[in-house]
Amino acid sequence: xxxxxxxxxxxxxxxxxxxxxxxxxxFPISVSSASYLQFPPPGFSWxxxxxxxSDPVWMAATWRSVKVAALATLMAVLMGVPLAFALAxxxxxxxxxxxRFVAAPVILPTIVLSxxxxxxxxRLQLIGEWYGIAIAHAVLALPFVVILVGAALRDFDPAQEQxxxxxxxxxxxxxxxxxxxQLRPSLVAASFLAFVSSFDELVVAMFLSGAxxxxxxxxxxxxxxxxxxxxxAVSVLQILLVGVCLxxxxxxxxxxxxxxxGGK
Amino acid sequence: MSSAVDRAAPARAEExxxxxxxxPAVLFLGALFAWPVLRLLAQAVEGGTLEHLEKAVLxxxxxxxLVESLEIALWVTLLCLALAYPVALxxxxxGPWGRALxxxxxxxxxxxxxxxxxxxxxxxxxxxxxxxxxxxEWGVITTPLPLLHNLTGVLIGMxxxxxxxxxxxxxxxxxxxDPDLPRAAEGLGAPPWRVFQRVVLPLSLxxxxxGCALVFVLALGxxxxxxxxxxxxIIMISMLIEQQVREFLDWPFAAAxxxxxxxxxLGAYWGLQRLTGGNRLAAG
Numbered sequence: 001x002x003x004x005x006x007x008x009x010x011x012x013x014x015x016x017x018x019x020x021x022x023x024x025x026x027f028p029i030s031v032s033s034a035s036y037l038q039f040p041p042p043g044f045s046w047x048x049x050x051x052x053x054s055d056p057v058w059m060a061a062t063w064r065s066v067k068v069a070a071l072a073t074l075m076a077v078l079m080g081v082p083l084a085f086a087l088a089x090x091x092x093x094x095x096x097x098x099x100r101f102v103a104a105p106v107i108l109p110t111i112v113l114s115x116x117x118x119x120x121x122x123r124l125q126l127i128g129e130w131y132g133i134a135i136a137h138a139v140l141a142l143p144f145v146v147i148l149v150g151a152a153l154r155d156f157d158p159a160q161e162q163x164x165x166x167x168x169x170x171x172x173x174x175x176x177x178x179x180x181x182q183l184r185p186s187l188v189a190a191s192f193l194a195f196v197s198s199f200d201e202l203v204v205a206m207f208l209s210g211a212x213x214x215x216x217x218x219x220x221x222x223x224x225x226x227x228x229x230x231x232x233a234v235s236v237l238q239i240l241l242v243g244v245c246l247x248x249x250x251x252x253x254x255x256x257x258x259x260x261x262g263g264k
Numbered sequence: 265m266s267s268a269v270d271r272a273a274p275a276r277a278e279e280x281x282x283x284x285x286x287x288p289a290v291l292f293l294g295a296l297f298a299w300p301v302l303r304l305l306a307q308a309v310e311g312g313t314l315e316h317l318e319k320a321v322l323x324x325x326x327x328x329x330l331v332e333s334l335e336i337a338l339w340v341t342l343l344c345l346a347l348a349y350p351v352a353l354x355x356x357x358x359g360p361w362g363r364a365l366x367x368x369x370x371x372x373x374x375x376x377x378x379x380x381x382x383x384x385x386x387x388x389x390x391x392x393x394x395x396x397x398x399x400x401e402w403g404v405i406t407t408p409l410p411l412l413h414n415l416t417g418v419l420i421g422m423x424x425x426x427x428x429x430x431x432x433x434x435x436x437x438x439x440x441x442d443p444d445l446p447r448a449a450e451g452l453g454a455p456p457w458r459v460f461q462r463v464v465l466p467l468s469l470x471x472x473x474x475g476c477a478l479v480f481v482l483a484l485g486x487x488x489x490x491x492x493x494x495x496x497x498i499i500m501i502s503m504l505i506e507q508q509v510r511e512f513l514d515w516p517f518a519a520a521x522x523x524x525x526x527x528x529x530l531g532a533y534w535g536l537q538r539l540t541g542g543n544r545l546a547a548g
Contacts, residue, residue, distance in 0.1 A: 004456050005357070012354035015347045016369045019427065022384030023373055025394065029387060079289035086286035092279055095286055105297055109485025109529060111502040112522045115509050116300035139297050142289060171281065200377040203487050207509075219379045223386070223492060232387075235380040242375045246368070 023239055030232035048233035058218060058230070064130050065215035068205075069198040072137035076194045077187070079138075080145030085175070087146065088153040102146050105139050110203045113139070118207040128210030136204045141194035148193070152186035153179075185252065192249045196242065305526070307519035316520035326504065330524065333501045336415070336490070337483035340422045341430075344479050345472065347423065348430035352471075353464075355431075356438045374428040382492045385421050386412060389493075413495025421489040426482060430475040437471025438464070477536035481529050501525050 030048055032041030052058050087099050105113065117136045118127070126132035156179060164174035180187075202216040209217050215234075222231045308316055320326055355366045373381065388394045389411035396408040411417055441464065449459045487502040494500075501521060508518035 002456070008350055008354050008357075011350040012366075015351050015427075016366065018347070019369055019373045019424065022381045022388065022424065023376060025384045025387055026380065075292075079292055082285035083289035086282040090279060090282040090286075092282065095282060098286065098290065105293075107481055107529070107533065108301065109502060109522075109525055111485060111487050111505050112304070112526060113297070113301065115505065115518060115522070116304040117296065118509070119304060119515070120296075120300040135296060139293065142293065146289075196375050200375075200379070202379060216377065216379055219377070219383070220488075220492075223379065223383050231383055235377070235383060238380055239372070239376050243372055246371055246375065 026232045026235040026239070029229050030236045032229055032232075035228060048228070048230045049237075051228070051230050052233045052237075055230070057213075058234070061213045061215045061218035064212060065199055068130055068134045068137060068214060069195045071131060071134035072141050072198040073191050073194040075134065075138035076141035076145045077191055080142050080190070081149050081180075081187070083142075084146045084149040084153055088150050089158070103143050106143050110140075114204045114207045117204065121208060127208055128212050130212060133205050133208045133214060134198070136208055137198035137201055140201065140204070141197055144193040144197065145190040148186045148190040149183060152183050156182060188252045189249050192245055196245065200238075304519050305523050307516050308523045310516050310519075316516045317523065319517065320520040320524050326521070329499050329501055329504050330528070332499070333484055334528070336418065336422070336486075336498070336500060337480050339419055340426060340483040341476050341480045343419065343423045344427050344430040345476060348427055348434055348475065349468075349472075351431050352434040352438055352468075355435055370428045370431055373424070378425055378488055381424060382421055382489055385417065385424070385493060389417055389420065412493060413497055415494075415498060417493040417495075418490045418498045421493040422483055422486060425486075425489060426479045429478050429482060433475040433478065434468055434471040437468045437474075441467045473536055473539050477533055480536065481533050484529055484532065485525065 028041055031044050031046065033043035033045040033047070034041060083098075083102070086095055087102070090096065113136075117139075121127055121132050121136075126135075160178050160182075161171065161174040164178045165171060169177070200216060201214075202220055205214045205217050206220070213221070219231055219234060308320075351366070351370075355363055358366060386393070390396070391408045391412070393412070395411060396405075399405045400408065411420075445467070446459050446463050449463045450456075454462070485502055486500060487506065490498050490500045491503055502525070505518050505521045505525070508514045508521065
């Protein structure tokens with residue numbers, strides 16, 4: 001192997017180690033027997049997992065986050081997929097212009113969106129309502145759905161729809177029975193991105209959750225107060241969840257995720 | 265049947281369908297994104313006064329925060345570029361298994377909660393953290409290194425979060441490159457460094473600029489990582505905005521700072537996009 005390639009491999013290896021290091025570090029801490037942060041852990045124990053699973057505050061926060069993420073995903077998909085269709089197919093100038101603004105919620109600094117929605121929801125008295133957070137998260141998740149499904153739609157040959165319509169189907173039937181099933185990989189990937197982005201989101205939730213904490217808000221408070229390694233146990237469970245989801249998406253999403261992240 | 269009128273009618277019906285399909289999302293984004301954001305920004309000039317905006321861009325204290333935020337964003341962008349390029353290049357030359365593993369190692373942290381990662385960095389970099397413990401034990405240092413609650417910690421944490429945003433566009437640009445081009449240059453006797461400098465690097469520049477624009481813009485608006493890893497010593501403009509709303513309930517000034525952040529963000533994004541466009545012209 002030429003020295004240049006060896007060096008490249010070495011550098012890439014170090015960068016991958018840097019990327020994985022924080023993820024790997026929380027595993028040993030989560031099974032530590034010490035009640036404060038100690039590395040390497042003095043002994044093995046499941047106590048932090050038990051504490052997480054038996055603490056009603058942690059459980060309530062987790063359950064709230066699951067509900068929020070599920071509703072946000074549902075809203076983003078139900079509104080994002082039709083919008084992706086419209087943007088991919090229309091020739092109307094006004095709709096085409098929208099294409100450029102659809103990613104705006106991603107580029108806009110989260111803090112600006114957070115306080116903007118906070119101001120609105122405070123007037124509507126939606127602070128502390130879990131569905132309020134879900135609505136705000138849907139704003140952030142919508143671009144993922146439109147971009148991913150839109151990319152798949154542009155690769156899709158609309159002649160298939162025309163063929164179905166030529167055989168007597170209405171456009172809605174053709175879209176539902178012919179197009180959407182073929183978009184499944186990108187729908188799976190988009191739903192995954194929408195769900196995870198909401199499940200992990202903190203800044204918006206900080207402003208909107210009030211006393212009803214989501215999981216990231218509870219984690220944030222825990223880190224600030226540095227109580228115990230319960231957070232390590234929660235972290236491990238989250239990493240495993242994402243790992244499993246990534247595996248599932250790569251099986252059922254057939255590369256839609258990596259393709260879209262590859263800038264296509 | 266083939267008259268223009270007959271063909272125009274279904275076309276119009278079709279366009280109407282697209283408008284109806286787009287409508288829910290457009291109304292939703294209008295009501296919960298455009299309207300609240302514009303309303304917030306308008307508060308910066310509420311009462312027809314420019315004093316809040318003036319304070320945001322003239323008061324030394326706030327200018328300092330803005331400059332520091334820009335500096336941090338620039339450092340993060342450069343560090344990400346330095347780390348991401350070799351990774352993208354390595355992935356291009358790796359076999360299918362190496363590539364799959366690399367993607368997994370990029371996507372797993374990418375989709376792991378920022379909080380989880382920030383917590384882990386606190387464990388690693390703290391005074392009694394893994395790095396300092398190990399170095400002390402090995403006798404490399406005698407007093408713990410200050411790695412947390414300062415700029416170093418913030419940069420490490422932010423680079424970790426934003427690195428994938430740099431790798432993906434560069435890797436995509438490298439994938440679009442015709443693999444015969446570097447091979448042809450090699451065949452014509454160019455040494456590896458020259459092939460990289462004259463062929464690979466110029467062709468990957470659109471990806472580099474796209475990655476830089478994305479990372480810079482996202483870094484500028486960062487909040488959680490600097491708030492937790494900076495230990496109060498690093499103040500970025502997002503943290504300032506949060507403070508104005510939370511502690512002082514000073515909405516007009518928070519709005520003014522938001523305007524500044526937004527203008528700088530859009531300016532940087534637009535500038536880097538232009539750079540990409542200019543480069544494409546030069547290449548074509």
